[in-house]
Amino acid sequence: MYIDPHVHMVSRTTDDYQRMALAGCVAITEPAFWAGYDRSSPQGFHDYFSVLTDTEPKRAAQYGIAHHTWLCINPKEAEDPVFAREVLEIIPEFLKCESVLGIGEIGLNKNSRNELEILEAHLQLAADHDQMVLVHTPHLEDKRKGTRLIMDAIKNHGVLDPNRVLIDHVEEHTVRDVLDRGYWAGMTLYPDTKCTPQRAADIFEMHGTDRLWINSAGDWGPSDPLAVPKCRDEMRRRGHLEATIRKVSFDNPLEFLSQTGRFRIDVQPTR
C-alpha cells in the first residue's frame, strides 16, 4: 500500500490509474501545474480547476484511488502578474471543494521578480484561507538558488508554519537546507532530470526518513507513474526494513497531508 503525493493525472491515461492501483496505490494528490502550454484566459484555469476537483476524483475512484488536489497558477505562467492575479481571484471558490488540500504547486521557475511577486501573492492567499502549501522548486541549474529564494520568501512572509509547507523536488544539494529549516521535503523520481529511485534511497540513508517523502510527479514529459513502487522495490532489494519503506511511501505523506483534515485513503472502487 502506498501514496503518490505528487502526480499530474490530467496528463495520464486511465490505464495508468489501473496500473497504479494494481501496484498498491490508495491515494494521490495532484498539484495544479503547467500543462505543457500557456492557457490564454482565466477561464482556461477555471476549466482546469474543474477537472482537478471533479473529473479526476471520479476517474481515480474507479480504481479505488482517493484523489486530492492543490490549486494555484504555476510559476511558468506567472511571468505576467496581471494575468496571474486574475487567476488567483478564482481560486477561493474552489477551496470549498472537499478534495482540495491547499495551495500548490507554487514556487519559482527561472527565479524572476515577477515569479517572486506571484509566489508572495499565493503565500498571502494561503494565509488568508488557512491553507497548507505545496512548493515546486526550479529545475536543474536554477534549483539551489530558487529553493533558497522560496524559503526566504516564506520566512519573510512570516505567517506560514514550516510544518504545514512541503518543499518538493529536493536533491542532494537542497535536501539538508530544507529539512534544517523545519519544512517537509519531497523527492521526485524522474528518469533524467531529478532523482532516480537509487539516489532517493541514498538520500534516505544519508539524511534520514523524517519529514521526507517520494513522489513520481508523473506528467506529460518523460516520467513514470510507477516510480514510487520502483523506489520501494529498490529499498527492499537493499534490505531496508518494511517499516522504513512504509514510512517514506505511506506514513509520512499520511502524517503531513492529514493536517488538512481532508485527506482520505478509503475509496472503494466504483467501476
Next chain:
Amino acid sequence: MSTSPPPLPLYRHAVVDRYFLEHRAKVLDLAAFLDRVDRAKPDAADSNRDFRLDSLRGAIALLLDGEPERAKRVLDLMSDPSTEPIAAAPMKGATGAWDGFKPASARDGETG
C-alpha cells in the same frame, strides 16, 4: 521525534556486485558522448568550449578527488551561484548547467 538515518544494509562488495555493470555502461555512454562531440562538424563558435561541456568535465574531475558527497558537489558545480532574482524570465526551460561556469584552466588565467 527525530529518527536516525537507516544505514545502507549492504556490504561494500554487494554494492559493487549489484551496481557495477550498470555504472560501467554509464561511463561508456559518457566516453562515447565526448567522442561524438569531438567527431561532430565544428561550429563557427568553438563548441568544445560550451559551458555545459565545461561543467561536465569539471564534474568528472570532481569524481576522482577522493572527497565525499560527490552527487551534492556535482549539483553545486552545475548550479547558478547568484542570489538575487533576475529581472525577467528569458525562457521556461533550463539547460542543466550554469552558463557562467568557467573551467579551472580558464580561471587560472584570470588576472582580476
